[in-house]
Structures are given as C-alpha cells and as structure tokens.
Amino acid sequence: MKTYNYRVNFADEAIEISKAFATAAQKANSPAHKQLMEIRKAYPGYGIKVYTTKITQTKQKYKGLGFDEMRRCIIEWDGEGSANLATLDKAIADKVPYPKVKQWYLNIYGDRYKRPTDVSMPIEEDTAAVGNADTAAANC
16 A cells, blocks of 8 residues: 655644645545545544645756765865764765755855856846747848
8 A cells, every 4th residue: 555645733733734745635545545444544633734845946866966976075175084084974974865864965055065056047138049940140
C-alpha cells in the first residue's frame, strides 16, 4: 500500500494532507482512502485541511553546490586548518542529510558564495535581428 504524506496540526486540531492525497482519497476503497480513514480513527474530532506548498520565484538556486564545492570554497576562504572544514568533514562522515549541511553552509558563507550563474544578468536588447528574414540576413 502506497503511503501519502500528512501532518497533524495539534494546535488547530486538524489533519493536513496534500492536494494529491486528497484527490487520491476521493475514490472509495482506494489505498489512499483507507489510509485517510485510519488517520481519522487515530485522531477523532480533527478536521481535514488540504495544504499547498508555496513556490516562490525569488528562491536562490545553487546548482553545483555539492560537498566537494563546499570543501573547495572553505579551503580557499579559511584555509586547510579551518574549524568549519572539520565540521563539514564530520557532517559528511556522519552522513548528515545534504539539505541540513547546505543550510549550515549558506548561513555561514551565503554572502560570499555568489557565482556568476547565481546572479541574474541584465538583458541587453539586440535590435540588429529585428524585422523580417532579409533584414536580419543583411545585418549579419
């Protein structure tokens, strides 16, 4: 049986489910419906709320920021004997999840770690190719 994600909000006395879970649970006797009924049994009197995740356009993306890149930058900025480098190595050895390590790294080095691909570049208007194909070929 496939399990769906849900969360229990004890303050609001609500069971919060995703939109996909709500859609799947609408079909009677489906695995999602059965799972929702089990959850409702476990938390009687709690209401059901459908939550959605917020997608923001201002989110910074750090493509290529892996453990090796973090290690390289720490060595470049703080040196081989840095306490932060030792912390990073210990986190890798202890198999700390990547999102937690990334958050720790960006809290410390977020202002310094700006690569040209992370910064939005201004768009330059090129008017040479505007018009029909003959004009564009003549401008080349």
